[in-house]
Amino acid sequence: xxxxxxxxxxxxxxxxxxxxxxxxxxxxxxxxxxxxxxxxxxxxxxxxxxxxxxxxxxxxxxxxxxxxxxxxxxxxxxxxxxxxxxxxxxxxxxxxxxxxxxxxxxxxxxxxxxxxxxxxxxxxxxxxxxxxxxxxxxxxxxxxxxxxxxxxxxxxxxxxxxxxxxxxxxxxxxxxxxxxxxxxxxxxxxxxxxxxxxxxxxxxxxxxxxxxxxxxxxxxxxxxxxxxxxxxxxxxxxxxxxxxxxxxxxxxxxxxxxxxxxxxxxxxxxxxxxxxxxxxxxxxxxxxxxxxxxxxxxxxxxxxxxxxxxxxxxxxxxxxxxxxxxxxxxxxxxxxxxxxxxxxxxxxxxxxxxxxxxxxxxxxxxxxxxxxxxxxxxxxxxxxxxxxxxxxxxxxxxxxxxxxxxxxxxxxxxxxxxxxxxxxxxxxxxxxxxxxxxxxxxxxxxxxxxxxxxxxxxxxxxxxxxxxxxxxxxxxxxxxxx
Amino acid sequence: xxxxxxxxxxxxxxxxxxxxxxxxxxxxxxxxxxxxxxxxxxxxxxxxxxxxxxxxxxxxxxxxxxxxxxxxxxxxxxxxxxxxxxxxxxxxxxxxxxxxxxxxxxxxxxxxxxxxxxxxxxxxxxxxxxxxxxxxxxxxxxxxxxxxxxxxxxxxxxxxxxxxxxxxxxxxxxxxxxxxxxxxxxxxxxxxxxxxxxxxxxxxxxxxxxxxxxxxxxxxxxxxxxxxxxxxxxxxxxxxxxxxxxx
Numbered sequence: 001x002x003x004x005x006x007x008x009x010x011x012x013x014x015x016x017x018x019x020x021x022x023x024x025x026x027x028x029x030x031x032x033x034x035x036x037x038x039x040x041x042x043x044x045x046x047x048x049x050x051x052x053x054x055x056x057x058x059x060x061x062x063x064x065x066x067x068x069x070x071x072x073x074x075x076x077x078x079x080x081x082x083x084x085x086x087x088x089x090x091x092x093x094x095x096x097x098x099x100x101x102x103x104x105x106x107x108x109x110x111x112x113x114x115x116x117x118x119x120x121x122x123x124x125x126x127x128x129x130x131x132x133x134x135x136x137x138x139x140x141x142x143x144x145x146x147x148x149x150x151x152x153x154x155x156x157x158x159x160x161x162x163x164x165x166x167x168x169x170x171x172x173x174x175x176x177x178x179x180x181x182x183x184x185x186x187x188x189x190x191x192x193x194x195x196x197x198x199x200x201x202x203x204x205x206x207x208x209x210x211x212x213x214x215x216x217x218x219x220x221x222x223x224x225x226x227x228x229x230x231x232x233x234x235x236x237x238x239x240x241x242x243x244x245x246x247x248x249x250x251x252x253x254x255x256x257x258x259x260x261x262x263x264x265x266x267x268x269x270x271x272x273x274x275x276x277x278x279x280x281x282x283x284x285x286x287x288x289x290x291x292x293x294x295x296x297x298x299x300x301x302x303x304x305x306x307x308x309x310x311x312x313x314x315x316x317x318x319x320x321x322x323x324x325x326x327x328x329x330x331x332x333x334x335x336x337x338x339x340x341x342x343x344x345x346x347x348x349x350x351x352x353x354x355x356x357x358x359x360x361x362x363x364x365x366x367x368x369x370x371x372x373x374x375x376x377x378x379x380x381x382x383x384x385x386x387x388x389x390x391x392x393x394x395x396x397x398x399x400x401x402x403x404x405x406x407x408x409x410x411x412x413x414x415x416x417x418x419x420x421x422x423x424x425x426x427x428x429x430x431x432x433x434x435x436x437x438x439x440x441x442x443x444x445x446x447x448x449x450x451x452x453x454x455x456x457x458x459x460x461x462x463x464x465x466x467x468x469x470x471x472x473x474x475x476x477x478x479x480x481x482x
Numbered sequence: 483x484x485x486x487x488x489x490x491x492x493x494x495x496x497x498x499x500x501x502x503x504x505x506x507x508x509x510x511x512x513x514x515x516x517x518x519x520x521x522x523x524x525x526x527x528x529x530x531x532x533x534x535x536x537x538x539x540x541x542x543x544x545x546x547x548x549x550x551x552x553x554x555x556x557x558x559x560x561x562x563x564x565x566x567x568x569x570x571x572x573x574x575x576x577x578x579x580x581x582x583x584x585x586x587x588x589x590x591x592x593x594x595x596x597x598x599x600x601x602x603x604x605x606x607x608x609x610x611x612x613x614x615x616x617x618x619x620x621x622x623x624x625x626x627x628x629x630x631x632x633x634x635x636x637x638x639x640x641x642x643x644x645x646x647x648x649x650x651x652x653x654x655x656x657x658x659x660x661x662x663x664x665x666x667x668x669x670x671x672x673x674x675x676x677x678x679x680x681x682x683x684x685x686x687x688x689x690x691x692x693x694x695x696x697x698x699x700x701x702x703x704x705x706x707x708x709x710x711x712x713x714x715x716x717x718x719x720x721x722x723x724x725x726x727x728x729x
Contacts, residue, residue, distance in 0.1 A: 249617075250612065251574075252574060254574065256576075256581060266584035267585075269584075270573065270581055276572075277613070335571065342557075343630075345554045347554050480534070
């Protein structure tokens with residue numbers, strides 16, 4: 001920041017980011033969001049530690065979360081122009097103004113990265129670090145004597161979480177830059193990924209060279225190694241990424257009619273085509289489900305080690321894979337808004353019905369496919385498997401119904417309004433916690449409990465459909481009275 | 483029966499009144515211009531008439547149908563070109579017309595025929611299979627114009643139809659609009675471009691501050707008076723009066 005213009009652009013970018021979030025989540029509500037984050041992370045950390053999860057596992061998970069968060073933030077800023085336009089209408093962020101302002105693209109990109117770092121470090125990562133450190137201290141039974149260590153842990157945690165977030169952002173930028181270099185770029189990326197895979201398979205402690213390694217052991221060599229890794233990633237990004245490059249115009253063979261003949265509804269057809277053709281295609285739906293599959297497998301193994309009881313494969317995988325409904329909902333609502341359909345002879349109810357149809361065709365089916373993989377992998381009694389399938393469909397429908405009712409088919413980023421998020425969180429926790437307690441702690445599940453869970457799955461599905469129907473009464477008038 | 487009937491229409495957004503006690507009638511076969519500066523209430527009026535939003539008070543009817551009570555029935559009868567809307571990003575123009583055809587229940591043969599006709603008419607045949615997000619703003623506007631007229635409706639609402647178009651295509655669109663009107667259809671253009679309104683419209687309603695401040699037929703204006711004179715007289719005078727009142 002050696003020049004007045006750079007400082008000014010930095011301040012304006014911060015203001016722009018704040019206004020974007022305020023616009024999305026209504027200013028006053030968004031200002032409370034860090035408090036909610038601190039409360040949620042504290043609650044989750046306390047629950048995990050008091051139920052037997054080691055504090056080290058909690059801190060490791062938090063770093064993984066910060067890394068994924070960094071990956072996501074990088075992609076929204078640099079490749080998510082369409083996504084932002086769908087959320088906020090026509091807009092040009094300052095980072096895209098190199099052609100209209102006397103500032104180089106490199107400088108704008110640099111300021112953008114620093115802005116994101118400062119913004120997210122203060123508003124998101126600091127509350128996460130404070131909430132977790134405090135909760136782990138309390139849950140470990142250290143009481144008031146833990147205040148100073150907790151503050152020290154929180155500050156260290158904040159620093160390494162921030163570095164992890166930066167590493168995630170840098171990794172996105174570097175990966176985008178490399179892959180835009182054609183076959184050589186892709187070859188390099190695959191080679192790097194393979195090298196990491198080989199290192200992991202060879203029991204090389206890669207984490208030691210990351211910011212998480214610094215958190216575990218804050219020695220100078222580790223600090224140096226982790227900073228070198230972050231710097232290397234950003235150097236690769238700076239050398240390869242060109243934000244001003246536009247991809248060639250894409251020409252595709254007509255697919256709408258063929259898809260419509262199978263799907264049966266034009267809006268549902270368009271919605272599924274949007275998912276297929278947007279970045280990541282249907283792969284992103286599969287990826288979300290695969291992540292949940294992996295997470296569930298890890299949780300089952302972890303729970304088995306802690307309690308000595310093997311959790312129910314059917315109930316655990318069924319309930320958790322049902323959560324993929326959350327991301328599926330988002331992919332189905334990212335590319336358009338309800339208003340855009342109101343120039344056609346379609347009602348708001350028509351659009352809601354079409355999105356529900358698209359959801360039913362995509363969400364539960366993908367979830368069930370991964371559930372079949374889980375059953376083939378881990379096995380389990382047939383009755384538990386059937387109940388798990390019912391739970392999966394029930395949870396997915398319940399998530400869809402709840403989200404539609406709360407957001408009116410807006411993408412679920414809109415849930416990150418403090419009030420809405422609290423309601424959504426409560427609506428999810430109430431049915432899911434008892435199901436997961438049974439699945440993880442009361443296995444093998446008795447026939448009576450399985451019957452109750454099966455009935456619970458059906459009730460959740462009906463509740464989801466009920467909430468969807470109530471949204472049909474709630475939202476059409478709101479759209480037309482806007 | 484008039485094509486469009488508006489009686490005492492009022493619509494506000496929070497504390498801002500966009501349209502206030504607007505009354506207007508448009509006969510069938512008119513090419514009617516709703517002319518006004520930015521924020522005059524033109525787009526709001528169009529959105530009420532097409533059932534996209536509800537009014538706070540007043541009555542409206544399009545071809546005898548109430549868009550407040552029967553929004554989709556009205557939209558079946560009319561075509562709409564919204565001001566800022568682009569074709570869906572992940573569809574091609576050909577697929578967008580397939581979508582419009584499916585929503586309007588046109589058979590595939592008719593859709594194919596009209597797709598070719600519009601692509602030829604506005605010159606985007608070579609872009610029919612290009613993803614809409616990769617089209618220029620002008621090409622996107624051509625696709626949206628075609629979409630509004632695709633089902634050959636008796637009444638069409640078009641918001642700033644010539645925006646982003648090059649002069650050659652502008653002339654083609656103007657010629658088409660005149661022919662469409664001569665075939666007995668009604669076209670309502672909302673615009674802030676006085677020249678476009680003067681050149682194209684058989685009748686122009688000047689709106690300002692949410693109300694109708696002039697209703698003229700450009701062809702019947704005295705030789706020493708232009709539509710621009712009327713516009714400046716009514717709109718500028720209103721502004722000056724407002725400033726004076728504030729003072």
